[in-house]
Amino acid sequence: MQGIWLEKQQLQLKSDLPIPDSPAGEARIKVLRAGICNTDLELLRGYYPYTGILGHEFVGVVESGAPNLINKRVVGEINAACGKCHFCLTNQPTHCEQRTVLGIVNRNGAFADYLTLPVANLHAVPDQVTTDAATFTEPLAAALEIQEQVKILPEHNVLVVGDGKLGQLVAQTIALTGCDLLVIGRHHDKLEKLALRGIKVGFEDIVSPRSFDIAIECTGNPDGFNLALFGLRPRGTLVLKSTYAGKLTLDASAIVVDEITVVGSRCGPFAKALDLLSQNKVDVTSLIETCYPLEEGLAAFSHAQQRGTLKVLLKMDS
Amino acid sequence: MQGIWLEKQQLQLKSDLPIPDSPAGEARIKVLRAGICNTDLELLRGYYPYTGILGHEFVGVVESGAPNLINKRVVGEINAACGKCHFCLTNQPTHCEQRTVLGIVNRNGAFADYLTLPVANLHAVPDQVTTDAATFTEPLAAALEIQEQVKILPEHNVLVVGDGKLGQLVAQTIALTGCDLLVIGRHHDKLEKLALRGIKVGFEDIVSPRSFDIAIECTGNPDGFNLALFGLRPRGTLVLKSTYAGKLTLDASAIVVDEITVVGSRCGPFAKALDLLSQNKVDVTSLIETCYPLEEGLAAFSHAQQRGTLKVLLKMDS
Numbered sequence: 001m002q003g004i005w006l007e008k009q010q011l012q013l014k015s016d017l018p019i020p021d022s023p024a025g026e027a028r029i030k031v032l033r034a035g036i037c038n039t040d041l042e043l044l045r046g047y048y049p050y051t052g053i054l055g056h057e058f059v060g061v062v063e064s065g066a067p068n069l070i071n072k073r074v075v076g077e078i079n080a081a082c083g084k085c086h087f088c089l090t091n092q093p094t095h096c097e098q099r100t101v102l103g104i105v106n107r108n109g110a111f112a113d114y115l116t117l118p119v120a121n122l123h124a125v126p127d128q129v130t131t132d133a134a135t136f137t138e139p140l141a142a143a144l145e146i147q148e149q150v151k152i153l154p155e156h157n158v159l160v161v162g163d164g165k166l167g168q169l170v171a172q173t174i175a176l177t178g179c180d181l182l183v184i185g186r187h188h189d190k191l192e193k194l195a196l197r198g199i200k201v202g203f204e205d206i207v208s209p210r211s212f213d214i215a216i217e218c219t220g221n222p223d224g225f226n227l228a229l230f231g232l233r234p235r236g237t238l239v240l241k242s243t244y245a246g247k248l249t250l251d252a253s254a255i256v257v258d259e260i261t262v263v264g265s266r267c268g269p270f271a272k273a274l275d276l277l278s279q280n281k282v283d284v285t286s287l288i289e290t291c292y293p294l295e296e297g298l299a300a301f302s303h304a305q306q307r308g309t310l311k312v313l314l315k316m317d318s
Numbered sequence: 319m320q321g322i323w324l325e326k327q328q329l330q331l332k333s334d335l336p337i338p339d340s341p342a343g344e345a346r347i348k349v350l351r352a353g354i355c356n357t358d359l360e361l362l363r364g365y366y367p368y369t370g371i372l373g374h375e376f377v378g379v380v381e382s383g384a385p386n387l388i389n390k391r392v393v394g395e396i397n398a399a400c401g402k403c404h405f406c407l408t409n410q411p412t413h414c415e416q417r418t419v420l421g422i423v424n425r426n427g428a429f430a431d432y433l434t435l436p437v438a439n440l441h442a443v444p445d446q447v448t449t450d451a452a453t454f455t456e457p458l459a460a461a462l463e464i465q466e467q468v469k470i471l472p473e474h475n476v477l478v479v480g481d482g483k484l485g486q487l488v489a490q491t492i493a494l495t496g497c498d499l500l501v502i503g504r505h506h507d508k509l510e511k512l513a514l515r516g517i518k519v520g521f522e523d524i525v526s527p528r529s530f531d532i533a534i535e536c537t538g539n540p541d542g543f544n545l546a547l548f549g550l551r552p553r554g555t556l557v558l559k560s561t562y563a564g565k566l567t568l569d570a571s572a573i574v575v576d577e578i579t580v581v582g583s584r585c586g587p588f589a590k591a592l593d594l595l596s597q598n599k600v601d602v603t604s605l606i607e608t609c610y611p612l613e614e615g616l617a618a619f620s621h622a623q624q625r626g627t628l629k630v631l632l633k634m635d636s
Contacts, residue, residue: 047571092553095552149577210415234410234413240573240574242574243570244570247567247569249567250565251566252561252566253365253562254582255558256558256560256561256582257561258413259467259582261581262581263578263580264574264575264579266575
């Protein structure tokens with residue numbers, strides 16, 4: 001089968017990869033669509049030394065290994081957990097110490113014709129959700145993780161920093177809380193997408209210092225972090241939603257003096273994400289920049305790496 | 319009067335300072351004893367551009383301005399708040415935006431014969447608490463602030479990094495929760511003080527990775543921060559208790575991937591600290607390294623700046 005292989009920070013399109021057998025408890029899935037995420041770009045830059053097929057945002061059809069789901073469209077949680085460790089036994093499988101992670105840690109990913117995942121990780125895609133839209137389940141779940149960790153109330157002032165792929169999803173999900181939301185970005189066209197949904201947007205010069213209860217950093221760069229901290233009130237909460245390639249240098253004294261809480265946030269609830277998609281409460285398909293067939297995967301990556309690009313999809317069912 | 323004056327990162331012992339008049343709502347206090355804190359040393363290194371008399375840990379006797387406290391021994395909360403802003407009106411006066419801070423921000427401090435503070439900031443020292451012990455009220459309250467912010471239960475594994483002045487107080491207060499506590503330091507004699515109280519102690523080589531629910535950083539240096547993060551389990555809480563001169567460089571991706579919560583922690587509850595002191599539940603006087611008269615204040619600072627020094631006190635009533 002074909003697949004996009006990462007090794008030593010180099011991408012290759014391989015066409016002689018074996019179709020994977022699904023081990024016990026896992027299903028084999030024919031991939032229909034997959035999305036390129038910033039984490040894929042960070043992996044390419046060496047954020048984590050992964051070797052294998054990239055990709056973790058996908059929709060596919062179950063071929064074998066999950067009798068109840070055969071021929072059904074599914075999305076899949078990306079952390080494959082051991083089921084036995086402290087984290088698994090306390091319902092925190094995304095933090096399993098022995099976990100493999102689809103296209104990120106010791107598990108071939110979704111930029112290929114086939115993948116395997118534990119049956120327990122799979123969620124059927126409701127009929128009313130298109131395959132393109134369902135490709136956003138994983139990042140939408142990650143956006144929803146913020147609300148699993150931090151209670152956001154209508155009386156809160158919330159700042160989202162970043163108008164990219166992740167910022168767009170975070171902003172849309174946070175807006176559903178009814179809070180007073182401001183999204184800061186650097187791209188007029190991207191901010192306009194949010195403004196059309198009634199969300200307040202602007203450039204960084206409109207951020208009042210020390211005025212937000214909660215600030216959510218979705219840029220993955222130090223400027224974004226510093227803007228989020230600048231806008232946050234004392235005793236406010238700063239949510240870090242992006243992985244960073246390299247180290248972040250910050251003013252830790254400001255965190256101490258203002259008694260700031262910083263919360264790291266990663267993978268989230270798939271069921272809730274699928275609910276939002278099936279109820280049409282978020283708009284994800286307008287975030288699709290373009291779609292490439294898998295065999296043009298390297299061109300797709302070049303496109304995704306251009307600054308300011310929204311979601312680039314790979315299509316396997318063409 | 320005499321006082322230790324900081325200006326442009328230089329200390330001077332001045333002997334011609336005016337005895338302060340207490341403005342309306344403030345009391346004039348004759349200082350009996352004061353403690354040199356790491357924040358004083360950080361100010362000397364330029365952590366914040368303060369000019370004036372240093373010092374914020376003190377015990378004194380009220381001379382005027384507080385009829386109910388005349389001739390009584392008092393300690394004082396260091397943040398003088400405006401009483402009118404959002405933070406004051408929501409019972410967070412330590413975060414008042416217009417606050418002055420004793421010996422730190424726009425308010426002459428305690429390393430002098432006299433100081434003034436708002437009457438509302440003062441707490442009478444119970445008779446059974448010695449003046450030496452009461453000098454630790456402010457840092458002990460700061461240690462107790464951790465428990466105002468983070469719920470620590472007997473089933474928690476807690477790591478305290480640092481065996482210095484702050485680490486000692488934090489360790490003693492955390493031990494009172496009944497949690498499973500380990501204190502890591504670099505000084506056999508200081509760790510021994512805690513071991514004598516039945517607290518588990520050791521050097522950094524005994525820290526198991528990813529195993530503590532809560533880690534409390536009390537060193538103010540990047541090594542301490544990194545050790546605390548190393549010991550913390552996924553979804554754990556890292557409390558930052560020290561101010562840092564300069565920036566801290568960290569692996570923000572680790573905070574995101576492990577969904578760590580970082581909590582900055584500063585000033586705390588004086589009443590609770592005085593309660594602990596009057597009930598003899600913590601031992602502070604064994605942390606006194608030495609005591610100098612105010613006129614030898616510069617020598618006291620030199621002593622306090624030596625690595626590994628515990629609490630250096632200044633005595634004004636000799």
